[in-house]
Amino acid sequence: ETSLKEAFQNEFLIGTALNENQIFEIDSLAIKLVKKEFNSITPENCMKWMFMEPEKGKFDFDTSDRFVAFGKKNKMFVIGHNLVWHSQLAAWVPTIESPEELSGNLHNHIKTIVEHYKGKIDGWDVVNEALNEDGTLRNSIFYEKLGDRYLVDAFKWAQEYDPNVELYYNDYNMCNPEKRSGAIELVKLLQQNGAKIDGIGMQGHWNLEEPSLKEIETSIEEYAALGIKVMITELDITVLPNPWDLEGAEVSQNYENSAAMNPYPNELPDSVALRLAKRYSDIFQLFKKHSDKISRVTFWGVNDGQSWLNGWPIKGRTNYPLPFNRNNRPKSAYDSIIQVSRDT
């Protein structure tokens, strides 16, 4: 018997994201699996701003302390996710009018949390999803009020309050050439302004075809060429159709019960399971080839049943994006990933 973390111990860390039931060890089967298979953890939700500082200056460390303690107890590489993001932000933040005040709040948010976990968290997603698809900076409350200096400030503050922790920029669609150029510019902006950045997180919310292996490879190479580590931080592969791909379609709850949008309500047909296993095999072969550049591969969730992809972009679908099924049993995708570690 082997495990994902053992299979790739000479290549990169293998991580997963933990939800609240897992952090509080209510979901004991999933937790058993996490201890066996993974050596890195990321909090799926509990460290986001709306949970960490729901009211100005009032911090809540209850769940996140549990999360970090679990990781330390099990000798895992613990990721903090995340310090700055326009989404799952506390409602009070966008009401701040003055740039000076917003900057002060951002500083205090980063200082309080990073200091609290100094020496305990191994890597921080400092800034999450700051880019538009065309590579320009997203017009978040932070960019709108502070301009691009908020990026430099955030990384400098994180470094100041824990000089040894690794600092990352994390985003999705990081293989899309325009966005990739923007991400490269963002890293250079940080580097040229004397901020430390240790790595880039390519989220990895992918599907059976896209992004192409070619684009993934080019992205790994171009990010690594900046002198930083590359991580696949939120890997899952949807097997379901994207409603936005339908001609003239609107994302609507009406898709919930549509057979076209939820084609596998009970189980994944073997033919699709095989495609998924092949896709995982292909991308892990690529990761293995570039293991000198990749420090960690983290799945976004432990098993198919609790994946966010059952509820996005429309609710109530049955998705199968991960290597473990709804009973926490390994799927053919799992076997194909393990097989890659054995191939020479």
Ligand code: G3I
């Ligand atoms: O907290 C409420 C709870 O009180 C309520 O009972 C419940 C009912 O639906 O909702 C809970 O909030 C949910 C929250 O997760 C916490 O569980 C939200 O509805 C739900 O939308 C939210 O989704 C999360 C999503 O980020 C929000 O943007 C997903 O679980 C989480 O997997 C996802 O993770 C993000 C990464 O952080 C960044 N990259 C993309 C990735 C996928 O969207």
